[in-house]
Amino acid sequence: MTVQVQSLRKSFRAHEVLKGIDLTVAPGEVVGLIGPNGAGKTTLMSCLLGFLHPDDGEITIDGRANDDLDVRRRTGFVPERMNFGRRVTGQEFLRYMAGLAGVPRTEVASRSAAMLERLGLGGAEHKRLSQYSRGMLQRIGMAQALIHGPDYVFLDEPTSGLDPNGVLLVRDLIAEQKARGAAVLLNSHQLAEIEKVCDRVVFLQRGVIAHAETLRHVDKIVVAITLLPGSFDPVTLAKISGVVPKENVVVVAVDAEGDIARIVRALVESGAGVIDVRRHTADLESIFRGAA
Amino acid sequence: MNAVVIRETFRRHVTHAGYISVLVLIAILGIVSAQSIRPATFWPGLVTLLAVVTGCGIIGPEFSSGTLQLILVKPVNRSSYLLSRVTGVLLVIWLAALTGCAAETLARLFNKSLVLESMGIGLVNVMAETLLIVSLLTLLGSITRAYFNVAIFYGLQIALAVGAAVLRMSREVPAFVLEALAAIDRNLFPDVPPLPNPGLLLLLLSNAAVALLLACLAFNQREVPYGAD
Numbered sequence: 001m002t003v004q005v006q007s008l009r010k011s012f013r014a015h016e017v018l019k020g021i022d023l024t025v026a027p028g029e030v031v032g033l034i035g036p037n038g039a040g041k042t043t044l045m046s047c048l049l050g051f052l053h054p055d056d057g058e059i060t061i062d063g064r065a066n067d068d069l070d071v072r073r074r075t076g077f078v079p080e081r082m083n084f085g086r087r088v089t090g091q092e093f094l095r096y097m098a099g100l101a102g103v104p105r106t107e108v109a110s111r112s113a114a115m116l117e118r119l120g121l122g123g124a125e126h127k128r129l130s131q132y133s134r135g136m137l138q139r140i141g142m143a144q145a146l147i148h149g150p151d152y153v154f155l156d157e158p159t160s161g162l163d164p165n166g167v168l169l170v171r172d173l174i175a176e177q178k179a180r181g182a183a184v185l186l187n188s189h190q191l192a193e194i195e196k197v198c199d200r201v202v203f204l205q206r207g208v209i210a211h212a213e214t215l216r217h218v219d220k221i222v223v224a225i226t227l228l229p230g231s232f233d234p235v236t237l238a239k240i241s242g243v244v245p246k247e248n249v250v251v252v253a254v255d256a257e258g259d260i261a262r263i264v265r266a267l268v269e270s271g272a273g274v275i276d277v278r279r280h281t282a283d284l285e286s287i288f289r290g291a292a
Numbered sequence: 293m294n295a296v297v298i299r300e301t302f303r304r305h306v307t308h309a310g311y312i313s314v315l316v317l318i319a320i321l322g323i324v325s326a327q328s329i330r331p332a333t334f335w336p337g338l339v340t341l342l343a344v345v346t347g348c349g350i351i352g353p354e355f356s357s358g359t360l361q362l363i364l365v366k367p368v369n370r371s372s373y374l375l376s377r378v379t380g381v382l383l384v385i386w387l388a389a390l391t392g393c394a395a396e397t398l399a400r401l402f403n404k405s406l407v408l409e410s411m412g413i414g415l416v417n418v419m420a421e422t423l424l425i426v427s428l429l430t431l432l433g434s435i436t437r438a439y440f441n442v443a444i445f446y447g448l449q450i451a452l453a454v455g456a457a458v459l460r461m462s463r464e465v466p467a468f469v470l471e472a473l474a475a476i477d478r479n480l481f482p483d484v485p486p487l488p489n490p491g492l493l494l495l496l497l498s499n500a501a502v503a504l505l506l507a508c509l510a511f512n513q514r515e516v517p518y519g520a521d
Contacts, residue, residue, distance in 0.1 A: 043517075049365055051516040073367040083358035085304065099296035100366040144362065154365075 001027040001062050001151050003048070003183050008057035010043055017043045019207040020057070025183040027151070030174060032194035032215075033187040035204035041187050044204065045156055048185070049077055061152055073102050076150030080157040082137040086130035090121055090140050093129060097144035115143040120169065134161035142173060153177050153184045159193055171197055214253075221279070223260050225250045228273030240266045294368050294376040301380025305346060311384065314342055318388050322395025326403055332414025332486040335392030336421075343385045343422035344429065348442035350377050351511060352433035360516050371508040378430050378504065385422045389415060414486030420496040421484040427503035428480060434511040452477045 003025040010018040017040045025031045033041050046052040048059060050067040061071045084093055094112040103111055116125050119139040129137065138161050145153065155174070159167045174197045177184050188194055194201055195215065203211040214222070225241075229248045241252045241263055250267075254260055260277065267274055305311050321335040328334070351374060354360045363373060393415040400406040425445075432441035456473045459465045479499055482492060 046517055049361070051361060051364060053515055069367045069369065072365060075365055077361070077365040079358065079361055081358065082362075084362060085359070087308070088304065096296065096300045097362070097366070099300075100294075100363065100368055102367050 001181070001183060003152055003185065004058075004060045005044075005048065006058045006060075008044070008047060008059065009055045010040075010047055010052060011055055017207050018047070018054075021204075021207075021209060023202060023209070025152075025185050027183050028178055028181045029200065030178050030184040030186060030198045032198035032201040033185060033204060034189070034191065034194060034201060035210075039204040040207045041204050042156070045154060045185070045187055049075075049154060071152070073148070074151040076145035076148070076153045078138075078141045078145045078153075078155045078158045080160060082129075082141040084129060087128055089126050089128055090116060090132065090136075091125040094125075094140065094143055094147065098147045101144075101148040103148050111147055115147050116140075119143045120165070135163055135166050138162055139166060139169075142170060146173065146177070149180070150177075151182050153182050155184065155186045155188075157188055157190075158186070159188065159190055167193065221255075221257065221260070222251060222253045224276075224278055225252065225264065225267065225274060226276040227267070228275055232267070232270070232272035236270050237267070237272065240270060293379060294372050297368065297373055297376035298380045298383070301377055302383050305381070305384040306387070311342075311388075314338065315388055315391055318342075318392040319395040322392040322397075323399040325392075325396045326399030326405065330486070331400075331407055331410040332393070332396065332418065335396065336389075336414065336418045336486065339385060339389045339392060339418050340422060340425060342388050343425040344442060344445065346381045346384055347426035347429035348433065348439055348445070350374070350381060350426070350430045350433045351507075352436050352441045353438050355433075355514075355516060356438040364516060370512050374430065374434065374508055374511050375504065378426055381426055382423060385426065386419055389418045389422070410486065413488050417484045417486055417489075417493070420493050420500075421482070424480075424482075424496045424500045424503070427500035427507070431503040431507040431510070434507040434514065449477075449481050452481070 003023075005021055005023040008018050008021040008023075009016065021040075021044060023031075023044075033044065035041050043052065047054050048066060059066045061068075061075070064071050088096070091112060094115060095108050098108045098112055099105070113125070116122055119142060121136060121139055121143070124132065124136060129140070132140065138158065142158060145155075153174075158170050158174075162170065171193070174184060174186065178199075186194065186198060198215055201213045201215060202209055203213075205211075227237075227248045227250065232248075237250060241250050243250055243252050252263060254263070264274055264277055318335045318338050321338055325332060325334045351360070354363070364370070368376075393411060397406060397408075397411055400411070429441050429445055432444050436444065452473060456470060456477070459470060459473070479495065482495065484492065484496070
């Protein structure tokens with residue numbers, strides 16, 4: 001159930017927007033896509049979803065072409081801006097989307113009602129989409145993407161226009177998709193959100209992946225150990241932790257909490273002064289600034 | 293074909309206040325037509341206008357508004373989606389044609405001037421003519437944005453008429469050019485009187501089929517970028 005992109009290239013006339021992108025999103029993984037405006041994020045998302053035809057390279061989802069109908073049956077997509085006939089009600093829209101997504105006819109009504117309730121639109125199902133606020137449209141966009149329990153979820157700025165409650169709700173929904181084993185690709189400018197929900201972040205810049213950072217290992221605990229500058233030998237340190245330190249910080253991924261104590265003990269015994277040990281979260285803002 | 297798309301297209305049109313108003317107007321014109329000696333005189337014009345209005349909403353505007361992106365990620369084949377939209381729109385138009393025909397038939401029954409055969413021919417011709425109009429608009433919608441399809445539809449019609457008239461004034465224009473223009477005009481925008489004409493009916497159906505085939509080919513190849521407009 002992996003989303004795989006290999007050497008993807010896409011140009012618009014003479015302007016090459018994507019210059020050989022390689023990307024993998026594994027089942028149960030949430031990958032964040034960030035980068036400055038014009039980096040090619042939307043073009044990449046559009047190629048993944050089959051809206052645009054790549055010039056070169058390959059996109060496979062679960063080993064099949066991305067426009068395979070069986071793949072589409074298991075795909076969910078939330079656009080940045082929800083555009084649909086504004087005359088339809090929330091309920092009509094969701095039922096239509098559920099029907100198109102292949103939800104059995106007998107389940108369409110019940111699933112739509114449950115999804116509207118889940119997204120906090122319980123009282124607004126009979127309102128027309130023209131009467132929906134931006135945040136409500138975003139919520140119903142999320143509902144239509146998830147109503148059929150997709151295995152591949154593509155989210156384009158899902159929290160834009162949402163109030164704090166909505167943001168928390170989207171965060172919970174993403175966590176639920178991850179727990180179900182879905183592969184999630186999240187395109188967002190909200191670095192704080194990316195940091196909270198993503199396992200991995202890909203920085204796109206001028207059509208290439210300028211940087212990739214693992215924020216959370218799926219089955220590992222990542223810790224950052226800060227050492228007293230000048231108190232350690234980088235070579236010895238690398239032997240103990242298996243990682244070369246970056247300045248005076250060692251970031252290690254371990255299987256269990258007991259491993260953290262073992263590494264810290266070995267570091268102290270080697271003479272290194274351990275100042276701080278904490279769960280590692282990447283500073284996306286500084287990485288973004290560095291990459292941009 | 294996708295039943296969900298057909299049903300939704302039909303539902304969305306028939307619940308529209310504008311459509312219901314047109315339906316009432318067509319029924320009134322059907323009753324008025326019963327006063328005429330020639331059957332199916334007034335209401336077919338409004339039905340063809342309805343075909344232009346509803347037909348121009350297929351694909352082109354969906355492309356520009358971003359609606360298509362929501363549809364294209366669903367497990368629906370592009371050609372199947374396009375043909376289902378056409379079917380839904382045709383059902384809406386043909387319902388209007390049936391309403392006009394039924395109103396005129398009832399009025400003629402009352403007047404004792406019913407010519408059932410002529411009424412039937414009138415209805416079939418209108419249905420075939422609207423099929424061609426919707427197919428052409430679908431083809432144009434599959435290669436353009438927003439409502440350019442209707443602009444091209446009418447623009448082409450005017451250009452053919454004006455172009456042919458202007459060229460006819462010049463003696464240097466070869467006859468085959470004028471004949472070619474006339475043939476294009478006949479094929480794309482034929483006059484369809486409510487008279488029995490199997491040849492014309494075949495022309496309408498075959499041209500509609502070609503237009504729909506080309507529309508499917510164009511739509512399958514078309515890229516649908518975000519924020520198209």
